[in-house]
Amino acid sequence: xxxxxGFLKHTQRQDRPKRPVPVRIRDWKEVQVEQDSAVLKEQAxxxxxxxxxxxxxxxxxxxxxPEWNDLTWRxxxxxxxxxxxxxxxxxxxxxxxxxxxxxASCVLGINQPPVTIKQVEYSIGESAFEEHVIxxxxxxxxVDRTVAVVGSGPAGLAAAQQLTQAGFTVAVYExxxxxxxxxxxxxxxxxxxxEVIERRLRVMExxxxxxxxxxxIGRDITWDQLRRRYDAVVVATGATKPRDLPIPGRELSGVxxxxxxxxxxxRVQAGDExxxxxxxxxxxxxVLGGGDTGADCIGTAHRQGAASVxxxxxxRKPPEERAEHEPxxxxxxxxxxxxxxxxxxxxxxxxxxxxxxxxxxxxxxIRVAETEYREDGxxxxxAGTEHxxxxxxxxxxxxxxxxxxxxxxxxxxxxxxxxxxxxRDERYMTAVDGVFSCGDAGRGQSxxxxxxxxxxxxxAAVERHLLGATALPEPVRPSDRPIDLL
Numbered sequence: 454x455x456x457x458x459g460f461l462k463h464t465q466r467q468d469r470p471k472r473p474v475p476v477r478i479r480d481w482k483e484v485q486v487e488q489d490s491a492v493l494k495e496q497a498x499x500x501x502x503x504x505x506x507x508x509x510x511x512x513x514x515x516x517x518x519p520e521w522n523d524l525t526w527r528x529x530x531x532x533x534x535x536x537x538x539x540x541x542x543x544x545x546x547x548x549x550x551x552x553x554x555x556x557a558s559c560v561l562g563i564n565q566p567p568v569t570i571k572q573v574e575y576s577i578g579e580s581a582f583e584e585h586v587i588x589x590x591x592x593x594x595x596v597d598r599t600v601a602v603v604g605s606g607p608a609g610l611a612a613a614q615q616l617t618q619a620g621f622t623v624a625v626y627e628x629x630x631x632x633x634x635x636x637x638x639x640x641x642x643x644x645x646x647x648e649v650i651e652r653r654l655r656v657m658e659x660x661x662x663x664x665x666x667x668x669x670i671g672r673d674i675t676w677d678q679l680r681r682r683y684d685a686v687v688v689a690t691g692a693t694k695p696r697d698l699p700i701p702g703r704e705l706s707g708v709x710x711x712x713x714x715x716x717x718x719x720r721v722q723a724g725d726e727x728x729x730x731x732x733x734x735x736x737x738x739x740v741l742g743g744g745d746t747g748a749d750c751i752g753t754a755h756r757q758g759a760a761s762v763x764x765x766x767x768x769r770k771p772p773e774e775r776a777e778h779e780p781x782x783x784x785x786x787x788x789x790x791x792x793x794x795x796x797x798x799x800x801x802x803x804x805x806x807x808x809x810x811x812x813x814x815x816x817x818x819i820r821v822a823e824t825e826y827r828e829d830g831x832x833x834x835x836a837g838t839e840h841x842x843x844x845x846x847x848x849x850x851x852x853x854x855x856x857x858x859x860x861x862x863x864x865x866x867x868x869x870x871x872x873x874x875x876x877r878d879e880r881y882m883t884a885v886d887g888v889f890s891c892g893d894a895g896r897g898q899s900x901x902x903x904x905x906x907x908x909x910x911x912x913a914a915v916e917r918h919l920l921g922a923t924a925l926p927e928p929v930r931p932s933d934r935p936i937d938l939l
Contacts, residue, residue: 456526459498466499466566467492469575474796478755481642481722483549484792485575493576496569497525503560507782508570510936511558513906514540515928518555518570525573534581537574540928542611542905543653545582546636548575549645551902552745554935558782582652589659592620598919601626601683603670606634607901608892609689610657611908612915615925617662619916624683625662628669631723634691636901638716641749643756643792647723671860680865685887685915688867688875689908692893694857698741698849702809707816711746711850718753733759737843739819740764741806742850745791750848752793762798763842767824767832770802783936805834810841818843853898872897877931881907881914889915895931903929 456462469488471477477484488496500522508518517536524533537544548571559567581587598621602613605627617623631637633650658664670679680686695710697703709731717730733754740747740754743766754762771788779785794800801821808820818841822834855873862869867883867890870876874897875890877883883890891911892904906928913925 456498459495459526460501460561460565463495463499464565466569467496468569469572471792471795477643477792478796481756483646484643485549487579488572488576493573494526494528497522497573499561499565500526500568501561505560507558507560508555508568511782511784512555513903513929513933513935514909515906516540516555516574518568521577522568522570522573525577530577530580530584531586533577534586537577537581540926541574542614542909543578543607544574545578545649545653546607546645547902547905548572548578549649550636550640551900552784554784554900554902557784558936560782563781587656589656590618591660592618594620595622596620596920598622598685599624599683600685600687600915600919601679602687602689603679604634604689604691604892604894605632605637605664605666606689606691606892606904607636608691608894608904608908608911609634609687610653611905612687612689612891612912613662613908614657614660615909615912616915617657617660619912619925621916621919623662625664626668626670626674626679627664627666630667632664632666638719639712639746639749641715641719641753642722643752644749647719671858671864676861676865676867680885680888684919685889687911687915688861688883688888688890688894689892689904689911690856690858690875690894692853692855692874692896692898694854694873695849696851696854698806698851700806700808702811702816704814705809705811705816706814707811707845708809708847709849711740711742711750711848714848715746715749715753718757731846733757733846735760736845738762738846738848739842739844740848740850742766742852743800743802744850744852746852747848747850748791748793750850751798752791752796754846755793755796755798763844764798764800765804765806765819765821765842766800766802767805768802805832807834807839809847816844816847819847853893855897856894879931880918881911881931882918887918889918891931907931 469485502519521533521536553571556567602609602625613623720727738754738759740750775785803824805822805824810818823838825835877890881889891907910927913923913927916923
């Protein structure tokens, strides 16, 4: 283990530092900066190397966290990178955008602030590229089998890399003009600069993965044609159908889905001409929804120069400490202050949106009421509490309801489940032989770390289907769920 008394000597948690708010809102560069190496080693030394490391259970990838904490403390970068990549294809992604359920499961976190696992992971991922430890893992031989991966988000990329390194000929299809999926167009640069994606894609291309951007399966190529062209198909299209709010005034100009706003903004930052881009400069912005997507809208609006930013959440304000019904090692629902929240704006809870208000077809405000909880658990607007909040732009960040293509069912016959996800069995296979479903497309909206885990496991299922056996890791089953009391 690292320093056996480290957690006794260093009882305070030190997170990765951030650039000052007045500086960072003037550009789109990443908010967080690299931590001093001495501080990083000190934080890594707090890991107790538990006899039963629950952080392994909190992380769906099964990351070998105590091992690479120890190696980081000892300054053994190459060895730490090797242990990290044994379970995680993309630590440079998860070290930036994962909410770190592993930290919620850290044993030290029972009576101390948990180990800063995420920042150690980030450091290992960055050191791997800075010190040129990352090299293409070109297979020694090919197995004469072809696989199409549809979707280039974290699940699709993980499945593609695993299969390519195992000797399969893999082509990744992406309907957008650039590879990366949610990582590319759903997450702003101030959380994930796109060069981080590009450098990983260069490694994958050198390994032999073929990328086909700008090709929409179901339109440019039918699903049936794709299935006949390849030995196996992996559906990793994500869960991109946004949840709507069908209340009076929804048709007003100025009410947008959050992802439409973020995608257009990311395209602008990439240098594209985007006529439909939404600019919040000088406008009163209201974000409905208090999750990561909503926070990304807040940070984007600040950088565009919004006059004000308000977040409305229908539920109660989450507690700042674990609730009794969410004990360790579960991932708790806590009040979180993202970097975007630090930059300004108001956060209102128990706010039920009743109506979008406007004039001449243009949004001017939102009619809001206090949320009332009924005995049956339903949340309804409380009578007599309505008031209007001025708003020029409203972004709906209310989550997603499943994948947005009907073509896979119409053209291939692969059924959807009750949540409109692409149904699969315990082998990740759909009802169509040789067609597999993984990531958000099969699980529903989830975390990047779950997408990577499913992509890795799905790759193993594909290899077993095509070759009869597999040596690839299978970190999660399709039916696995985060740690829960049930």
